[in-house]
Amino acid sequence: MPLFLPNFDLQHYNTLGVPVKAQVYVSVADETELVEALRYAGHEKLPLLILGGGSNIVLCDDFSGLVIHIRLHGKTLIAENNEFIWLRVAAGENWHELVEYCLDFHYWGLENLSLIPGSVGAAPIQNIGAYGVELKDVFEELTAIDIRSGLPVTFTKEACEFGYRDSIFKGRLRDQYVITAVTFKLRKQAHLVLSYPALRDALTPQLSDSVTPKTVSDIICAIRRSKLPDPAQVPNAGSFFKNPVIPVAHYESLRLQYPQLVAYPVDEQQVKLAAAWLIDHAGWRGQVCGPVAVHGQQALVLTNPGRAKGSAVVALAEKIQQSVWEKYGVALEPEPRFYP
């Protein structure tokens, strides 16, 4: 039987460092404990918060319910052929440690996703992405427990309906499943993705056969460390907003006014704007609002140096949304999930 802890302080369990309490907290190390915890929540009629590394949530206030901390561990090589290996990884494994493990064993494909905080089980929730690679590019299937029935289910890639920082688990099936393991399909031969300017620029002096997935990972780690605040030093939840995707006509009219606007084509009808550019050029970069702030190196990151409640972060986010809307007519959508 897992240990249910009442009135549990969550400050060290969310990267924004928000000091709120969970009515009840339980850490689960295997599927049996998870099912017991789900049964307890059902019996006590407690709302649920499934917690991984707490790097993509905003805890606005105390959570009146049960926090289930996913601590399932293990990695299993389940199949291989000449080209690929299939690796099944438990949901509680740390994401970056998995990336390092795969680099050590020469299982290629995760290198561009280096240094993303959080757990393996949360990665499919928003189809994590960075430097031109998304989880869906290396994803085979996942297993989950149906919260209502307590039974295991398998989801294929198609069933997950992955999109840009999105999946079915953020939409139609939100709060219905707990992911217990993810199976990755990784390459035996490296296939480097070097399309992002920051990555290309850093590699230019050595663009040759000597570039390996390990080089790519090292460079991405170095870029990230130089731009992003370490949550252990300066609490934050990474990019606070998704990059907005707008119609080409809207983009063309904005570009007349702002020729330096940073944007990337999505398809013939749509363009993705760099939200950081919009926020920066609306004057927000480096702004401090009481206990919370907009990071000086990267305007997409809101920080919580004063370790205030998440509601203070949300209030700042709303001011930024309002100002970006007034200046560019573009709606910014938050990326992390707000609780309660």
Ligand code: FAD
């Ligand atoms: P949590 O914050 O614990 O949970 C996030 C959501 O997923 C919650 O709704 C939670 O209930 C749900 N969830 C968690 N685990 C499970 C599970 N096993 N089953 C069902 N639901 C679950 N994201 C990117 O995409 N790309 C980046 O480059 C990136 N960089 C970041 C950099 C920094 C400094 C920070 C702080 C964040 C960054 N993020 C990035 C966001 C974040 O790291 C990812 O979204 C990550 O996958 C969240 O993992 P987590 O375990 O911390 O999730």
Ligand code: NAP
């Ligand atoms: P960047 O390299 O300065 O690029 C700025 C923006 O332009 C990024 O948001 C990126 O979109 C987009 N972009 C750049 N090159 C692109 C290309 N060739 N094709 C399509 N889009 C392109 O970004 P950054 O802020 O330093 O972040 C680097 C990467 O890490 C990005 O992929 C970013 O998403 C990821 N990251 C995510 C988080 C998070 O919390 N979600 C936090 C930090 C970094 P995309 O964001 O769509 O990739």
